[in-house]
Amino acid sequence: MTVKPELSISSMDAGELGVLHLRRYWSKRLLEVEGRLDMDSVRNEYELDFTLMQGLGLGIVEPPEYLFNQRPDYTAFEQWIVQKLGGRPDHALVERLNDMVRRYLQQPRRNYPIQNKDIREPVLSAADLAFWQENGYVVVRNAVSAEDCREAELAIWDFLGMDPQNPDSWYGGTHMFWVPLFQHPAVNKNRAALRIRKAFEQIWGTDDLWATVDRVSLNRPERGGIDISGPSRLHWDVSIALPVPFGVQGLLYLSDTSAEQGAFRCVPGFHHRITQWMEGLAPEQNPREQDLESLRPVPVPGSAGDFVIWHHALPHGSGRNLAHYPRVVQYIKLFPHDRAVHPDWK
């Protein structure tokens, strides 16, 4: 029997997997696709949906795609999740997720970073943290082993049907920059890397973090005038309405990346100046349309296994790859469920 979604479904109403809020999430997406969801009434649940989908290990791209395209009943949605994850979410994860849902609904957002929190087994030194404070980015060296990077890189080549040794195989298809490879044992393993987790814990000042299930990218050397430079235009991924709440992003180099090989670029220290810079713009000036290159971005090169964390108030983007081998990257972000998000988009 097909069960029709109802927005009256509460976050506390769990299905067979026992995961709170999942049924409400399903009902919201189905109502949305039918144009029957009052978005304003569920706006304050956006971060809850986000954390639930990331925490389950699904990410935020594939579940809505599946729901919009298939419009399954709830049982079929749970079966799809089990198949996608290669098994049921285990008891400990379900307990942790349910605890997160209850706390999200009961407690206000917190101000991050939490200062002076004692994080066990830190990986960022005092010098790294001082660099981070000043510049708003930091590189965690050898965050992942060379072997684990190579495994993930090979999975990406395989997914794209390209041969790393044969440059002719890199061009000619539809690939541009991003690669929608979300689930693979090698990329899942990198997401769980301890050194990456510890660095994020130090920066947020909490160990209560969830990891995003994000995509990867492969940025080929420029050839024949085709635009393959990806997000090289400097930008922000979050609202820059003031004040910009604290938040961070990260990427893992899977291949050695020199400065001219499309390395990640950002404007050091801009998190300290964004307020002054924004306030200096005339009301009709769109901050995203300004000449951000004049803010003097720097490339951040790294070896395979190095992990870059940056403050999300820094204008950032990839570089143009003017070298001979692609730059291969995995995006990973760890975040607390109760971080503040600006209610307005700018």
Ligand SMILES: O=C(O)CCC(=O)C(=O)O
């Ligand atoms: O891949 C890069 O170097 C930059 C990525 C980026 O701009 C983004 O994630 O928004």
